[in-house]
Amino acid sequence: MSSNRYIIEDIFHGKRLDWWLKKKFFNLNFHYIEKLIRTGQVRVNGGRVKPSHKLTDGEEVRLPPFIRYEVKPKINNRNSSFSLSERVLYCDKNLIVIDKPYGLAVQGGSKITDSVDSMLDSLNLGPDEDARLVHRIDKNTSGVLMIARNFRASKMIQEKFFSSKIKKLYWAVVFGRPKSDYGVIDLPLKKKFTNKYEKVMVDANGDEAFSIYKVIETRENFSWLLLSPVTGRTHQLRVHCAEIGCPIVGDKKYSIPGLKNNNSNYGFNMTQLFSRKVILEGKYDEKILVEAPLPSHMRSIFNYIGFKKNCNELYEIEKKFEKKIYNS
Missing domain, CATH: 3.30.70.580 (Pseudouridine synthase I, catalytic domain, N-terminal subdomain)
Incomplete structure (x- = not known):
């Protein structure tokens, strides 16, 4: 096989072509990779494809002769203070x-x-x-x-996602309070492009999107929500919260004019959305539950607002909520 032809291994089956190229050729940026693919300089099995093309093991990817594989050096990452x-x-x-x-x-x-x-x-x-x-x-x-x-393992996990055997729970601090303590948000979403950036908006012709929420507590003009995205659209929870009049605190992209708090000392300038828990069904239908600890920026705003639910109360609220999302 010549140096500019590659056979896709089974471990890359199902991955996007642009992702594979970036993984293989670390020195190429995504913009240049996309240009190479769109101009036909990268071919899969001799044909032109899109950057989003999903690879299949055994496919041949042909690259321009000036593209060469390089050994990725060990670099000092900005986040090298932790692994x-x-x-x-x-x-x-x-x-x-x-x-x-x-x-x-x-x-x-x-x-x-x-x-x-x-x-x-x-x-x-x-x-x-x-x-x-x-x-x-x-x-x-x-x-x-x-x-x-x-x-x-990735194929197995993706299959669990598609068959709704994985549930994700989030916590959010939002402005205001939803009209009801519990609800299902059913609003289709579509990506749109403005002069500045890409933004997800509610659109009748968009992809269906469902989110379930439960109000845990409300203090002053802020509410603590428990959320679960039934579908997994980009920015789904952020857009859905904003659309019901309760944007997530610190979310600059989907904020509502007039709803703002400039007190940066307590985390109001940081997005108050937290991936709290994942629940997945194991091989023998047992449930595997994994929780993350509350991050410091959210703990700070909880203390400032005065949210006071104790562990036992939270356990009961989440337990009832989990039953509802499994029955939805």
């Missing part, structure tokens, strides 16, 4: 669950140098393992994030 192995909440032969810190992107991009994806090596897995992401949470959302230990 992902220090943030592991749960681990078995297929799955690793970490507590993702606030401000760390899950995947890299043209303006992102540090990400969970770029730090997967710090999990220190075995030589036959290839850790890979199976879902995403926003850069400014901290908490539970699942990582598959290999390709086969």
Whole structure:
């Protein structure tokens, strides 16, 4: 096989072409990779494809002769003060669950140098393992994030997502209070592009999107919500909360004019959305439950507002909520 032709291995089956190229050729940025694909300089099985093309093991990817594989050097990451192995909440032969810190992107991009994806090596897995992401949470959302230990595990986890055998619970601090203590938000979403950035909006022609919420507590003009996204659309919880008149505190992209608190000392300038818990069904239908500890920026705002639910009360609220989302 010549140096500019590659056969896709089974561990990359189902991955996007642009992601594979970035993984294989770390020195190429995503913008340049997209240009190479769109201009036909990258071919799959001799044909032109889109950057989003899902690879199949055994496919041949042909690259321009000037693109060469380079050994990725060991670099001092901005987040090198910690490794992902220090943030592991749960681990078995297929799955690793970490507590993702606030401000760390899950995947890299043209303006992102540090990400969970770029730090997967710090999990220190075995030589036959290839850790890979199976879902995403926003850069400014901290908490539970699942990582598959290999390709086969990632397929198994994705199948659990598709069959609704994985449930995710979030906490959020929002402005105002929803009209009812419990509800289902059914609003289709669609990505749209403005002059400045991409934004997700409610659109009758968009993808269906469902979110379930429960009000845990309300103090003054702030509410503490328990949320579960039934579907997994980009920015789903953030848009849905804003659309019911209760935008998430600190969320600048989906804020509502007039609803603002400039007190940065207590975390009001940080997105108050937290990936609290994941529940997945095991091989024998037993439930695996993994929780993340409350991050410091959310603890600060809880103390400032005066939320006071104790552990026993929270346990009962979440237990009832979990029954509802499994019956939804």
